[in-house]
Amino acid sequence: MRFLLQEIHLPTSISTSFDIAGKEENINQISESPFSNGSSPRIYVSTNPRGAELLPPGIVVSESDFFLRRLWGEPSEDLKKKPKYLLTITVGLNQKKNIDRMVKKFSEDFQIMLFHYDGQTSQWDEFEWSKSAIHVSIRRQTKWWYAKRFLHPDVVAAYEYIFIWDEDLGVEHFNGDKYMELVKKHGLDISQPGLEPNNGLTWQMTKRRGDQENDLVHGWGLDFALRRCVEPAHEKIGVVDSQWIIHQVIPSLGSQVRARCKNEWSLFQNRLANADKAYLEEIGNR
Known part of the structure; x- marks a missing residue:
């Protein structure tokens, strides 16, 4: 297809996949990590992405982009x-x-x-x-x-x-x-x-x-x-x-993908039908 x-x-x-660490409501969630030895408290921000809980607030951001950057000068002037x-x-x-x-x-x-x-x-x-x-x-x-x-x-x-x-x-x-x-x-x-x-x-x-x-x-x-x-x-x-x-209908990868496309289209249609069925059942149960 x-x-x-x-x-x-x-x-x-549409919200992003995680909140920006460092919001005021997240500051209270900084606590001693369970991995600390107790002698020196460590940062632990539960709202950071998985694996980044130990990073300080403000380091992790919720979005990136494809904007090209220079290798020199001030970042704000890129x-x-x-x-x-x-x-x-x-x-x-x-x-x-x-x-x-x-x-x-x-x-x-x-x-x-x-x-x-x-x-x-x-x-x-x-x-x-x-x-x-x-x-x-x-x-x-x-x-x-x-x-x-x-x-x-x-x-x-x-x-x-x-x-x-x-x-x-x-x-x-x-x-x-x-x-x-x-x-x-x-x-x-x-x-x-x-x-x-x-x-x-x-x-x-x-x-x-x-x-x-x-x-x-x-x-x-x-x-x-x-x-x-x-x-x-x-x-x-x-x-x-x-x-x-x-x-112009120029096949990018030729006939090699046509059978696969038909198969995937059938799978897509089945998933769509199941999703519609689940949605209607949910509406009916309300």
């Missing part, structure tokens, strides 16, 4: 401008020219992150933008393998929106900044551009409609899972028709 893309906005209501959005693309060298066209559709407000499934990274240095991009290289892995491991909520919380794109998208009719204007105008937390209706395998609900600016639906089945992330889902999830793209 080749999922096309998702742009995901992390609502401020970032002249913080990117608002994160654009991630799973890529192979064969699609290098198309990726260059795609990246140039996004302004400096977007941090670029490439996931290399073919292990080739140095060949991208011919592009100036690549020198400030983040490159992650693990061979023969797919978009969602990368996303689940490198787009942890505590890291991407620094960005307003995250774009998770494939390498085979035509962007002649797309502009990143204009797209963001529409997404914010309609209050969408999860969205995608409309797709050229006469090109490739495309679900009806994701095809571009020329007479509309925005459709409040989202396809490829992920809407059934991602709807749990926003409320109300029918207002927060949508397809932006006036900024549209072409899915």
Whole structure:
């Protein structure tokens, strides 16, 4: 299964995985560690992450980011401008020219992150933008393998929106900044551009409609899972028709993954059905 893309906005209501040590309410939790010999008390902050309880308050923070840092000068002067959005693309060298066209559709407000499934990274240095991009290289892995491991909520919380794109998208009719204007105008937390209706395998609900600016639906089945992330889902999830793209349907890893994709899609559907059943049972027991 080749999922096309998702742009995901992390609502401020979603909390990070642990609290920042050093808050006023945590100070009272500093106590003598059970590992101390009793002669000299040691710091023990129970709200720190597991394994970091002995670190003083304020050292452990709840979030990180992908902002690039210098090796010299004052840390406070490292970032002249913080990117608002994160654009991630799973890529192979064969699609290098198309990726260059795609990246140039996004302004400096977007941090670029490439996931290399073919292990080739140095060949991208011919592009100036690549020198400030983040490159992650693990061979023969797919978009969602990368996303689940490198787009942890505590890291991407620094960005307003995250774009998770494939390498085979035509962007002649797309502009990143204009797209963001529409997404914010309609209050969408999860969205995608409309797709050229006469090109490739495309679900009806994701095809571009020329007479509309925005459709409040989202396809490829992920809407059934991602709807749990926003409320109300029918207002927060949508397809932006006036900024549209072409899915070129170029198989990244060839036919070798098709059988595996079908198998994983079946497993995903079963998990989704079980989750829905459990949710309905919970509602019925209230």
